[in-house]
Amino acid sequence: MTGVLERRLGTFDAVVVGLSAMVGAGVFAVFAPAAGAAGRWLLAALALAAVVAYCNATSSARLAALYPESGGTYVYGRRRLGPFWGYLAGWGFVTGKTASCAAMALTFGTYAAPALARPLAVGAVVALTTLNLYGVRRSATAARITVAVVLTVLATVATTAFLAPPAATPASAPASTVWGVLQGAGLLFFAFAGYARIATMGEEVREPARTIPRAIGVALGITLAVYLLVGLAALAVLGPARLAASAAPLVDVVEAAGAGGLGPVVRVGAAVAALGALLALILGVSRTAFAMARERDLPGALDAVHPVRRVPHRAELAVGAAVIALVLVADLRGAIGFSSFGVLVYYAIANASALTLNAGEGAPPRIVPVAGLVLCLVLAATLPWASVAAGVAVFAVGAGVWGWRHRGAT
Template sequence: MPEELSRRLGTTDAVVVGLSAMIGAGVFAAFAPAAAAAGAWLPVALVLAGVVAYCNATSSARLAALYPESGGTYVYGRRRLGPLWGYLAGWGFTVGKTASCAAMALTFGAYLAPPLAVGAVAALTAVSLYGVRRSAGVARVIVVFVLAVLAAVVVTGLLGDDTVTFGWFAYEPLPGSQVDVWGVLQAAGLLFFAFAGYARIATLGEEVRDPARTIPRAVGIALGVTFVVYALVAVAALRALGPELLAGSPAPLAGVVRAAGAPWLVPVVGAGAAVAALGALMALLLGVSRTVLAMARERDLPGALAVVDPARQVPRRAELAVGAAVIVLLLVADLRGAIGFSSFGVLVYYGIANACALTLGRAEGAPPRPVAGLGLGLCVLLAATLPPASVLAGLAVFAVGLAVWLFRHRAGR
């Protein structure tokens, strides 16, 4: 019988963990490549990414309430579709989110000093070893600070005088602009990177009190707050910079306050980006380590990683392994490439989650079938329209994962 984790998280803690993962460094970085793809139609891409996130969140919340165990879609896939589909979901999540961890650490280092990226991963891995409640407490402080910084960006961008004239502020496209459907889809896939944090709530299902009630409520609240914040930031950024300047900015939100005539806020935005990266990194480390724990329990990863610390009730070996993998990846990672690669892996993960939700019956709390079906279709579509390098790298990694699974099963593990 595998050792179980302690249920210590209430609704507020679960919402904070989800917010710290979603309202993280993605909002400080993802709008630039998304604007480069969608141009004046960035708000449409944001709405589409929000729709995909809503469908995925609905399916994930219903499944997490039914199966309140660590591992998220890895568990659901095994239960509803079979071991291979569960494994592919877990593989995609683990590899994709390890890339996300590297992206968050790189963002932190970019705003302070690159060598600090490794130190941030090591420090947050150490914090996570002290238990999930302490991690949630740190996340609460981070979320409050980042929301305050984003509020300052939005107010400055919307009210500043030194801004460009841009039609989307009035919710109208620029004169003569034509919608680029492929660009909008690609931008939605990139923006999805910034929404995907609600998975942290599901992957912590074994540590949530009253999961059937807490998980759906926490996911809904966290996603709703995040979408409102992102919509306000997008409007403010487009009003202050316009799509071309936004697309070319290495630090888009710093560019917003600078263009709006408040350069004194640039260091504050930099601090917000660094702190947001820490919050997202902490939540990601928690989520990935729990998926590793679940996969190790089923021997899809080495069984030694399934050990739970009896004193602190945390998967210590899994957390240390994930932290070490992220530090290694930092040596070769590229921020924009990591965003695309992570989006591909996580879209596949949620595609499997929606497929699992389609197998649920009414008595099992099935979500509306159109919601799960739309989520599955959009996940496949957005994954296919990501930048070619991201798609090719993602397919290669999944091919390697499938080869590993086939080898282990033919060898009898």
């Protein structure tokens, strides 16, 4: 049954959905590889990632207010740049974020019980897909719980670190280069990228022209403040060298601060964060798949809304099945790298779309989408070569599929 989604979410719910995606599992792991790349300039990389996130969020918010529909940049690209660019954005989002779903599921399994990581990851995908099928209101309620737990754990880590005696910084910190700072920013941006979840739910938000920009701004501001505190705490207690070498950075922070008993609490927080991120990711990917099916850029069978629960149930089931398939075969690092490439390309198209807005349509200052477009492409180029190669190959396949489907068009 084709239909219209119900507008149930207010500003608070939209902020919570965005926070559950941004303040997710990434914050428990991303500072270690980012410190390995940026060294002592970790906070500079964090600032650069925040600038990119701000540009992307501003462009996305202006576009979402103008086009409050499910699909995010897939819709904006189609409306502002043409069907091909919208399709390419949607293709990148669906494929990249499906890989990100698998990464979050595996992160949950690894923290909960490493020996059972894959079975637990599959169980998490099944459970959260079922939750989404019962309606976005229930999903938003679960997001509130996960956000509250994760923010409490992160506040505890930061407080413990700042109250601990200063640690001696090792003499041999990782070397810093401009390329390293860019790569660190690209890695840190992966943990910021959840605000798209608010825009992709445009058809389920009340008063979208007011709610979406406000929710994106508030969620991004809270996330930046949290990440800044956590980054400062990790550097203060571990220093850049120990931070770069850590497999579980925030567990090591509390242990180095003399509060080893908090280690299990941090691990539970990481598992809950992974579940919260996975919940929001499945929600966002299914809405983009639904929007693409509505335009027949994905199989039309996915263009269906449940007659009672008013959710895109077929798209959600398809996304859940694809994530389970990836969980069974995926490499965690490869999934994260490919997802980062796809997300950065997705936002590059969002910024290019925002460049076409005029003043009457709420265009942001021109420097914002220009900087966002350039920085997204630059950060994408700094990712590991295997991730870049895989990303280019998948986008080439997507472009080939588009060309084949439209081979008879004039």
